[in-house]
Amino acid sequence: MALDRDTVVRTALRVLDEVGIDNLTLRRIATELNVQAPALYWHFKNKQELVDEMASTVLAEAVGAAEYGEDWAELLVNYGRALRGALLSHRDGAKVFSGTYLTRTDVYKGQEQALRVVTDAGFSLAEAVAGLMTVHCYATGHAVEEQASTDDPRYDPRARAERVGDELPLAQAAGEGLFEKPDERFERGLALIVNGMRKARV
Numbered sequence: 034m035a036l037d038r039d040t041v042v043r044t045a046l047r048v049l050d051e052v053g054i055d056n057l058t059l060r061r062i063a064t065e066l067n068v069q070a071p072a073l074y075w076h077f078k079n080k081q082e083l084v085d086e087m088a089s090t091v092l093a094e095a096v097g098a099a100e101y102g103e104d105w106a107e108l109l110v111n112y113g114r115a116l117r118g119a120l121l122s123h124r125d126g127a128k129v130f131s132g133t134y135l136t137r138t139d140v141y142k143g144q145e146q147a148l149r150v151v152t153d154a155g156f157s158l159a160e161a162v163a164g165l166m167t168v169h170c171y172a173t174g175h176a177v178e179e180q181a182s183t184d185d186p187r188y189d190p191r192a193r194a195e196r197v198g199d200e201l202p203l204a205q206a207a208g209e210g211l212f213e214k215p216d217e218r219f220e221r222g223l224a225l226i227v228n229g230m231r232k233a234r235v
């Protein structure tokens with residue numbers, strides 16, 4: 034197997050799915066590749082640089098998966114869905130993605146296309162950037178919360194309801210909307226963002 038940057042990144046993503054971000058080390062990745070850890074330093078000077086490349090790869094694939102068309106609202110919805118899906122496809126994927134530096138310039142082509150669609154619909158560039166960034170941050174944050182709470186009994190709505198108590202009925206009832214049916218929750222929030230942009234344009 035030729036050892037290049039893409040091979041290292043793909044292997045790192047596979048190891049991430051097995052051990053999680055906290056246990057992801059260059060030594061583990063090197064073992065998976067049947068090389069010594071120093072061999073990886075020809076391609077990445079440290080773990081953070083590798084994580085940045087992993088996150089950039091996930092984003093590039095999410096951007097490529099989005100269905101770009103002439104309808105700005107459909108574009109935003111598809112981008113949000115694609116990004117969330119990409120982050121959830123890897124263990125700790127949202128945590129890996131958050132706060133990383135994007136290294137791949139091929140994401141700019143998709144960004145250019147998306148901004149063109151939104152500005153052609155009558156939004157200013159500032160509004161288009163804000164709209165896309167809002168969807169971007171929402172999808173990322175939603176994925177972070179999903180991955181943190183899935184299969185964790187501490188987030189069970191029934192246990193939460195008992196902890197909150199009957200004296201706070203709205204907060205008590207909010208548990209289902211906070212921690213159950215993540216697909217529905219995500220779509221509801223995404224619709225609010227798009228509808229807010231639609232009203233702002235009028």
